[in-house]
Amino acid sequence: MSVLEQASAARIASFDLAAATRAEKDRALLLMADRLVERTDDIVHANGVDVATARENDTSEAMIDRLVLTPERIAAMADGLRQLAALPDPIGDVVRGSTLANGLELRQVRVPFGVVGMIYEGRPNVTADAAGICLKSGNAALLRGSGSAFSSNAAIVSVLRKAVADAGLPADTIQLLDATTRDSVKELMRARGLVDVLIPRGGASLIKTVVEQSTVPVIETGVGNCHVYVDAAADLEKALAIVLNSKVHRCSVCNSAESLLVNAEIADSFLPLVLDELEAAGVTVHGDPRVAGYSDAVVPATEEDWGTEFLSLDMSVAVVDTLEDALDHIRRYGTGHTEAIVSESVAATRRFVAGVDAAAVMVNASTRFTDGGEFGFGAEIGISTQKLHARGPMGLPELTSTKYIVTGNGHTRS
Structure with a gap:
């Protein structure tokens, strides 16, 4: 399936997810967490393939540390999903509201972005974090991890998609893009109209490329000197x-x-x-x-x-x-x-x-x-170093936009 086909499927799934109740989303998150723990051995085995390849390629120990998944790290991923389930649902929150002089009732409420694309390096734990925070905030997730973690990410996403479907939500809420070619990155960056926002998470070169070449709006996460x-x-x-x-x-x-x-x-x-x-x-x-x-x-x-x-x-x-x-x-x-x-x-x-x-x-x-979990946000999707929309660890509210709801009683404008 091409990236555009996956993005179209994510767009359709996002419509159902936007209407899901908090109870439905939380049930899916808890089932996702349980299934990760149940399938720990399978995930660790898949991760072992990636780690072995990384060592054969003389990857630095710092990068291997980011790549490695242990039972303890998988348990932490599951705990992050459970923490998300325990957090309030931002969707529908009233940011501000008032009754205008003419009697119209005005409310600005939080709504999902729709489809969120993630491009990230190494760290397969980001796969579960991103999928969970997107789901809780009502967004479908298109995940493009690095080729170095492809086996790990594929195993994790397989588990998460099955859990989401068993919970009664669309499996296409969570999708993993092909990481064996750079073409998938280029297609994702050009999927404007199907993908609402793109979040790069990785080194300076990756972030610079996405910011400069994407036609999809980007929330910039930065390196940490x-x-x-x-x-x-x-x-x-x-x-x-x-x-x-x-x-x-x-x-x-x-x-x-x-x-x-x-x-x-x-x-x-x-x-x-x-x-x-x-x-x-x-x-x-x-x-x-x-x-x-x-x-x-x-x-x-x-x-x-x-x-x-x-x-x-x-x-x-x-x-x-x-x-x-x-x-x-x-x-x-x-x-x-x-x-x-x-x-x-x-x-x-x-x-x-x-x-x-x-x-x-x-x-x-x-x-x-400086971490979403330490700040009490649950699993974070990244740390934004830009100044528009979001800055710092990005929790659930940062994965939303807003809409205005205006309620009248036969009002017409003169």
Whole structure:
């Protein structure tokens, strides 16, 4: 079946899904979750094929970490779907309403987009997350994962489609596009009129291609060159824990910190501690000359390093003289994803929050908290770094549009 044929089928399915009740959608989500757990062995086996191929192709360990599915990760996928079922249904929510001077009743209510296309790399857990959040928000999902995860995605989608059909909703609510050729990406990007919105989720090259070449409206998710700034007024014990968690908790994801900025006033006290801990955790530090003075293990940072999303146990580290210097550095190299400050100064944190242009700003907390699940949104479909429609972790309301409903009693306009 061609992409346009799949998109047409999704369009038809979206009409039924838009009319589904919360109970019907939640029943499908819970059945999807149960079936994922029941078919764990099949999914892990299919994933093993993808992982073996990735290793044969000398794929980096960071990318393999994104690709691997374990029983625990599948259970987490199922839990994400159950969390979605427990969340309120956004469809039909009144955003605003009023009675006009002429007696007309005006309501702006949330409605589904219709058909949502997803283009994403690696991470087959995104398949279940995207399918679930689209279904709960009343949208049909066209999923185009990467070829490296095709066996995993095919196994997951097979399970989800059967569950959706058994729950009484159209199976074509969830469809997986062919990932063996790039033609499917091109066709999806040109399916304007059948696909309402396209969400790319992956590396900078993928996102740039989709944003620049798609005729379908795009919600841009961005890469994460996230910074932690340790202020002169920082509690160094807190700072050490936050830096380590931000970098090493899971270094292959977009909310992992890639850069550390340390105020010069506390550099002598803090840098020896943090460099030792980072080295012990296996992190390669790419530092400026001042940082290099504290450890022979520091690799000289290049201009490219400051703007790199490493997605590995690498981190760029610089000493800055002032908070304003830190802001200037972030403005130059940041990607608008997540920025963090560690400081006990209210004035410093207020200035940082006001001065940073990012989807999320962390005050005395790890960058790893920028996540739909951590924010209580359930499974997220991505983290938007753009400024129109949605920004930050995209939960259920961000997968909706609105319509105006105007109710009169024989009103005519003079």
